[in-house]
Amino acid sequence: xxxxxxxxxxxxxxxxxxxxxxxxxxxxxxxxxxxxxxxxxxxxxxxxxxxxxxxxxxxxxxxxxxxxxxxxxxxxxxxxxxxxxxxxxxxxxxxxxxxxxxxxxxxxxxxxxxxxxxxxxxxxxxxxxxxxxxxxxxxxxxxxxxxxxxxxxxxxxxxxxxxxxxxxxxxxxxxxxxxxxxxxxxxxxxxxxxx
Numbered sequence: 062x063x064x065x066x067x068x069x070x071x072x073x074x075x076x077x078x079x080x081x082x083x084x085x086x087x088x089x090x091x092x093x094x095x096x097x098x099x100x101x102x103x104x105x106x107x108x109x110x111x112x113x114x115x116x117x118x119x120x121x122x123x124x125x126x127x128x129x130x131x132x133x134x135x136x137x138x139x140x141x142x143x144x145x146x147x148x149x150x151x152x153x154x155x156x157x158x159x160x161x162x163x164x165x166x167x168x169x170x171x172x173x174x175x176x177x178x179x180x181x182x183x184x185x186x187x188x189x190x191x192x193x194x195x196x197x198x199x200x201x202x203x204x205x206x207x208x209x210x211x212x213x214x215x216x217x218x219x220x221x222x223x224x225x226x227x228x229x230x231x232x233x234x235x236x237x238x239x240x241x242x243x244x245x246x247x248x249x250x251x252x253x254x255x256x
Contacts, residue, residue, distance in 0.1 A: 062086050065105050068113035077120035084123040084153070087113060091128065092146030093139040100132050102167065107146060114150045124152040130210075131160040131191035131203045133168065133177055140198075140206055147214040157210040158187035159203065205231060212241050215249065 065087055076083055089110055090101055097103040117124045128143050147155045162169035162178060172178045177193040185192065191203045198206075206213075209228040216224065220241065227238040 062088075063113075064088055065110045065113040068116055070116050070119075073116050073120050073122065077122055082123075084125060085117050086125040086127060087117075087152075089126040089128050089143075089146070089155075091132065091135075091139065092143035093135075096132050096135060096139050100134060100168070100171075110146065111150065114152060123154075124150075125154040125156065126150060126152045128155060128157045128210075129160050130157055130207050131193060131196070131198070133160075133172055133175065133193060134197065135160075136197045137202070137206075141213075144210070144213045155211070155214055157207055159185075159189060159191055159207060161185050161187065161189075161192065205229065209238075212245060215245050216241065220244075 063085055068085070068087070073085070076085070087110070090103065091097050092107060092110075094107055097105060097107070114124055114126075126147055128147065130140055130143075132139075143157075160168075161184070162172045163184070169178075169180075172193060173180045177195060182192050188207075190200050205228045208231065209224050212220070212224045212227070223237060223241060227234045227241065231238060
């Protein structure tokens with residue numbers, strides 16, 4: 062596990078030199094500079110994230126990027142900045158969680174102060190629906206974007222219209238969704254075999 066700003070050539074070279082299989086997991090959170098800076102108060106920039114993955118690839122280590130959806134004030138455009146960043150990074154694996162304002166975090170206080178939560182909500186897992194109220198995206202839109210995240214980040218852009226059909230109306234496009242997932246799995250398996 063690593064933060065992008067902690068990834069340096071010297072450190073990754075040492076890890077790679079151990080001679081054992083290693084996977085570096087990075088807390089990317091978002092591809093939106095606004096979300097990183099103004100909402101998450103991260104000191105990491107998108108460029109630092111790109112540089113860290115470049116170093117990891119230089120030493121031929123596997124990489125995982127952890128991203129999140131449903132941050133306070135997050136828009137669909139912010140989400141697609143994350144999707145396109147992950148596409149550009151070409152990490153081995155990327156996992157998207159749903160934001161939850163845990164007790165003791167500055168973002169919980171921010172959410173209460175802005176009326177996004179009451180503060181009495183039960184804790185949820187990272188795969189449950191968003192609990193934030195009065196957001197640019199609906200709970201359903203967030204859930205549907207999370208469901209189709211892997212398709213958006215891994216399949217060629219020519220598939221985007223089909224993915225969007227599944228995202229916006231999953232109930233009527235389950236067969237198409239399953240076909241796209243099969244395509245993704247087949248392509249991922251074939252790429253893995255070639256390595």
